[in-house]
Amino acid sequence: MEPAAFVKPTIEYAQLWPVFLVFGVACVGVLLEAFLPRGRRAVPQLALAVAGLVAALIGTVVVASRSGVLPGGQARGRITAEGSIAVDGPTLFFWGLILVFALGGALLFAERRLDGGVSAFSGQAAALPGSDAERRTQHLEQTEVFPLLMFAVGGMLLFPASNDLLMMFVALEVLSLPLYLLCGLARRRRLLSQEAAMKYFLLGAFSSAFFLYGVALVYGFSGTMTFAGIDQAVRNDAGNRVLLLLGIGLLSVGLLFKVGAVPFQSWTPDVYQGAPTAVTAFMSAGTKIAAFGAILRLYYVAFGADPSMWQPMLWIVAIASMVVGAVLAVVQTDVKRMLAYSSIAHTGFLLTGVLGAQSLTDLAPGQVTSVQAVLFYLATYGCAMLGAFALVSLVRDASGEASSTARWVGLGRRSPLVAGVFAFFLLSMAGIPLTAGFVGKWAVFTVALSAGAWPVVVVAIGSSIVAVFFYVRQIRLMFFTEPVGEVATVTRPSALTSATIAVGLAGTVVLGLVPGPVLDLAAHAGQFIR
Amino acid sequence: MSDQTSAYVALSAVLFSIGAVGVLVRRNAIVVFMCVELMLNACNLALVAFARQHGNLEGQVAAFFVMVVAAAEVVVGLAILMTIFRTRRSASVDDASLLKL
Numbered sequence: 352m353e354p355a356a357f358v359k360p361t362i363e364y365a366q367l368w369p370v371f372l373v374f375g376v377a378c379v380g381v382l383l384e385a386f387l388p389r390g391r392r393a394v395p396q397l398a399l400a401v402a403g404l405v406a407a408l409i410g411t412v413v414v415a416s417r418s419g420v421l422p423g424g425q426a427r428g429r430i431t432a433e434g435s436i437a438v439d440g441p442t443l444f445f446w447g448l449i450l451v452f453a454l455g456g457a458l459l460f461a462e463r464r465l466d467g468g469v470s471a472f473s474g475q476a477a478a479l480p481g482s483d484a485e486r487r488t489q490h491l492e493q494t495e496v497f498p499l500l501m502f503a504v505g506g507m508l509l510f511p512a513s514n515d516l517l518m519m520f521v522a523l524e525v526l527s528l529p530l531y532l533l534c535g536l537a538r539r540r541r542l543l544s545q546e547a548a549m550k551y552f553l554l555g556a557f558s559s560a561f562f563l564y565g566v567a568l569v570y571g572f573s574g575t576m577t578f579a580g581i582d583q584a585v586r587n588d589a590g591n592r593v594l595l596l597l598g599i600g601l602l603s604v605g606l607l608f609k610v611g612a613v614p615f616q617s618w619t620p621d622v623y624q625g626a627p628t629a630v631t632a633f634m635s636a637g638t639k640i641a642a643f644g645a646i647l648r649l650y651y652v653a654f655g656a657d658p659s660m661w662q663p664m665l666w667i668v669a670i671a672s673m674v675v676g677a678v679l680a681v682v683q684t685d686v687k688r689m690l691a692y693s694s695i696a697h698t699g700f701l702l703t704g705v706l707g708a709q710s711l712t713d714l715a716p717g718q719v720t721s722v723q724a725v726l727f728y729l730a731t732y733g734c735a736m737l738g739a740f741a742l743v744s745l746v747r748d749a750s751g752e753a754s755s756t757a758r759w760v761g762l763g764r765r766s767p768l769v770a771g772v773f774a775f776f777l778l779s780m781a782g783i784p785l786t787a788g789f790v791g792k793w794a795v796f797t798v799a800l801s802a803g804a805w806p807v808v809v810v811a812i813g814s815s816i817v818a819v820f821f822y823v824r825q826i827r828l829m830f831f832t833e834p835v836g837e838v839a840t841v842t843r844p845s846a847l848t849s850a851t852i853a854v855g856l857a858g859t860v861v862l863g864l865v866p867g868p869v870l871d872l873a874a875h876a877g878q879f880i881r
Numbered sequence: 882m883s884d885q886t887s888a889y890v891a892l893s894a895v896l897f898s899i900g901a902v903g904v905l906v907r908r909n910a911i912v913v914f915m916c917v918e919l920m921l922n923a924c925n926l927a928l929v930a931f932a933r934q935h936g937n938l939e940g941q942v943a944a945f946f947v948m949v950v951a952a953a954e955v956v957v958g959l960a961i962l963m964t965i966f967r968t969r970r971s972a973s974v975d976d977a978s979l980l981k982l
Contacts, residue, residue, distance in 0.1 A: 480968055517943045524950045528957045535961055545968060546977040548961045553913055553974065556954055557904050560920035563947060564897055567927035567940070571890065574935035576943065621980040 363431035365417075366438040369410035369446060370512075373505040376403030380498030392494040393470070397461040400497045404457060404504070408450040415443040426878045430514060434577050437514040437648070440876030444726050445511040445644040449637055452733050453504040455851040456633025459741055460496050464845040466751070471627045471744070472496050472536045473544075480541040493536055500633070503529040507637050511644020514652075515576040516566040516602075519645060523562065523605065526641060527555050530634050534626040539751035547625025554608070554618045562605025568598030569653075578653040579881045585656045599654060599661055603668075606649065609642035611691075612698045613671040620683075623691035628752060631687065632740030632851075635694055636733035643701055643729060647722060651708060652879050658708055665706055670810045672699030677814040681821045686743055687754045689821065690736070693780055696818055697732050700795055703807050704728055707798025718801070719870070724794035726873040731779065731787035731862050738855025739776040741848055745769060746839045753839035756825070761834035766841040770829040772856055777822040779859045782815055787862035794870070889930035896923035910962050910972045914955075921951045 364371070376399055383395055418428045418440070428439030463470050474491035478484035506526025513519040535548030570576055572594040573584035584590055604615065611619040623631045650661055676696030683689040707721035746753055746762065746769070753759075763770035779786035792815065799808050844852075862869055896919060903916030925944040932940025966972045 476964065517939070517946055520943075521946060521950060524954065528953060531957055531961060535964065542968060543979050545961070545965050546979055549910065549965050549974075549977055550980070552958050552961050553904075553910065553917070556914070556917045556958065557901075557920075560897075560900070560917055560924065563921060563924040564927065566943070567893075567924050567931060570928065570940055570943070571931035571934070574931075574937065576939050625980050 360433045363429070363438075366414055366429065366431050367436065369407040369414065369450075370505060370508045372407050372410060373403060373501055373508060376400065377498045377501035377505060380501055384495055384498065389491060393461070393463075393492050396494045396497040397457065400457045400501055401454065403501060404450055404454045407508075408447065408454070411443055411446045411450060414438065415440075415447075418443065420877075421880060426880045427876075428880055430880060434579070435515045435518040436509070436512045437652075437880055438512060439878075439880040441644065441647065441722055441726065441879055442512040444873060444876045445640060445729075446508055448640050448726075448730055448733060449504065449507045451854075452636040452640070452737055453500065453507070453633065455737050455741070455854060456629065456637065457497065457500060458847040458851045459629035459632055459744070460500060462629065462744070462845060462848045463492075465744060465747065465842050465848070466538065469538065470496075471538055471629055473538045473541060476536050496533060496536060499529040499533050503533070503634075504637070507641035510641040511648060513645065514578050514648070516569060516578075516581075517576050519649070520559070520563055520566055523559055523609070523645075526638065527559065527609075530630070530638065531555060533630045533634075534622055536630075537625075537627040540625075543625040544627065547622045551618055551622045551626075558605050558608035558615065561601045561608075565598045565601030565603075565605065568594045568601065572598060578648070581653040582656055582881060585654060596660060600664070602649065603661070603664065606642060606646050607668060610639055610646065610698045610701070611695050612668050612702065613675045613695065614668075616672070616675065616695045616698075619695055620688045620691040623694070624685060624687045624754070628687070628740055628744040628754075632737050632744075635690075635736045635740060639694070639698070639701075640729045640733060643705075643725060646705060647725060648879055650705065651722070652881055655708070662706060662708075665702055666804065666807055669699045669702035669706060669807050672696065672702065673811055673814040674699075677817040677821075681817065683821075684756050685754050686746075686756055686759060686825070687740075689756070689825065690739055690743070693818065693822075694732075694736065696814060697780070699814070700792060700811060701725055701728055701732070703799045703804070703811050704795030706804045706807060707795065707800075707802045709798075709802050719794050719797055720874070720878070721795075721798040721802070722876070722878060723870065723873040724791075724798045726876065727794050727862075727866070727870055728791035730869060730873075731791040731859065734787060734855045734858030734862065735776045735779045738852050738859065739773060739780075741852045741855065742769060742773045742776070744848065745841050745844055747842050748837065748839045756828065758837070758839040759825070760828055760832050760838060762839070762841070763830035764834075765838075769841045772852065774826045774829065775856065776859065777825060779863065781819045781822040783819075785863055787859045787866070790863060790866040790870075886930050886934040890927055893923045893927040893930065896920075896926065908973050908975050910965070910974050913974060914958055914962065918951060918955070921947055 472493035474488035509522035531552040537544035572590040608615040680692035704725040779788040782788040782792040900916045900920035928940040
């Protein structure tokens with residue numbers, strides 16, 4: 352057989368340069384670690400990371416403004432990198448969100464005032480807790496966190512853009528591996544942090560093995576890795592349907608693990624509690640956005656031809672996530688764990704939006720589409736989570752962060768501003784009218800209703816009410832309960848953390864009062880391209 | 882699926898199940914991790930078998946990517962497990978139970 356001529360692959364750098372830039376900055380960050388003396392790395396690393404993220408954000412806007420609308424007017428953008436990366440409207444929206452929240456994460460990573468002039472990351476991760484080596488390295492700073500952050504951001508950018516199964520798997524790992532490490536690097540409570548890293552790593556590796564077997568089975572069904580090819584095979588029913596259904600199930604295990612949906616939620620509270628709070632803030636927003644991007648693309652583009660294959664499963668998962676998240680959040684005695692369970696409930700609400708998938712012909716003109724609703728919900732969720740976790744890092748006592756609920760009693764009297772902003776974030780997560788969360792919930796409920804998923808919406812409303820209970824209980828505890836015993840105080844942060852909280856707050860206020868522009872932007876993003 | 886392919890896929894499914902059960906029942910973190918690696922290799926076998934069946938190279942190429950990813954995962958994973966082991970003198974996943982409900 353004559354070997355086929357080698358054809359050079361084309362890479363559309365004009366569309367993909369924001370992603371390359373982020374990876375490039377990460378590599379330069381590794382070089383800085385190698386060549387700069389230890390004491391002088393912190394400022395250049397932060398400057399490099401922030402510059403890279405801002406440049407990538409500008410790049411995303413430029414690429415978005417240049418992306419042409421495809422024939423039919425429902426989608427914009429183009430497929431790049433030989434079909435493996437789709438830079439379309441939703442991708443660009445996801446990129447914008449991820450980069451904004453990563454910027455907030457980078458600023459939180461660099462915060463040094465809270466812990467007496469050193470960052471929240473262990474001086475030397477290899478030094479044993481409680482050993483001489485740890486005491487000797489206590490004044491040092493871990494600046495490897497910035498390259499790790501950038502690699503994770505790069506993976507997050509690729510994840511919702513990946514247009515074939517192999518790229519999706521690689522992106523999943525590229526975003527996960529740095530996060531496993533970041534979770535284990537806390538300066539205080541190192542045993543908890545290391546334990547969180549181990550749990551996250553073992554369960555994450557387990558779930559990505561399931562994802563990979565799903566890749567293999569779907570490839571076995573369709574004979575191709577590209578989503579367009581899989582879509583064709585699903586339409587023509589070409590292949591063994593058992594392979595396809597098993598493959599969808601296994602792929603879903605991997606993706607639902609990443610978003611922390613029930614029954615794959617067990618890592619979420621442990622990791623959110625054990626990881627350094629700055630890392631929790633970044634990954635609670637970033638991972639969920641990236642993974643929902645991947646979920647939407649996989650289900651809508653690759654398996655969109657026959658939603659009956661995956662919708663019943665998602666119904667159950669969405670209902671279970673909302674119920675378990677809301678009910679278990681009620682019994683938590685730790686603020687970070689409560690926020691973790693609330694994020695599980697939010698996963699359920701977001702899946703409710705994913706269930707609202709309808710063909711465009713069924714939609715009334717101007718009606719909110721499910722992609723639009725999920726995009727908007729992710730924006731509101733990210734703002735509230737990033738801001739709330741940033742605030743958690745301010746509430747401290749002698750031993751470091753005081754995330755136990757008992758220490759928060761009466762916080763509103765000692766620091767009305769911090770407690771007030773935290774209460775506002777909680778109200779937004781609860782979905783009280785005039786906050787961003789309300790508009791987000793309204794959007795996902797509307798699309799799910801119009802797609803006929805009314806039982807899910809009923810459960811969603813019920814669990815929203817349960818959620819209001821524990822959010823309001825936390826607010827009452829901060830403002831209207833007399834403090835007994837030792838309580839935590841608020842440490843004044845530097846401008847870095849304040850700026851992040853301010854952005855989260857501004858986002859929550861603006862998205863709540865004038866949601867129109869962002870909803871329009873999400874509508875403008877249009878549909879996924881194939 | 883031809884008979885030959887289905888034999889290989891069945892073998893990969895068996896290996897994958899052994900790995901998955903191992904993750905669930907073994908208590909040593911290193912062994913748990915080895916079981917995850919077994920699952921990844923079972924995936925490789927399935928990918929290569931399907932590539933042979935469909936007569937295209939995508940599955941074989943994917944297997945190479947999986948090997949690289951698995952190697953990267955070993956680096957990160959063993960680093961995390963090492964720190965845990967040096968701190969606690971134990972690699973049991975049951976001993977690590979400070980974080981719980």
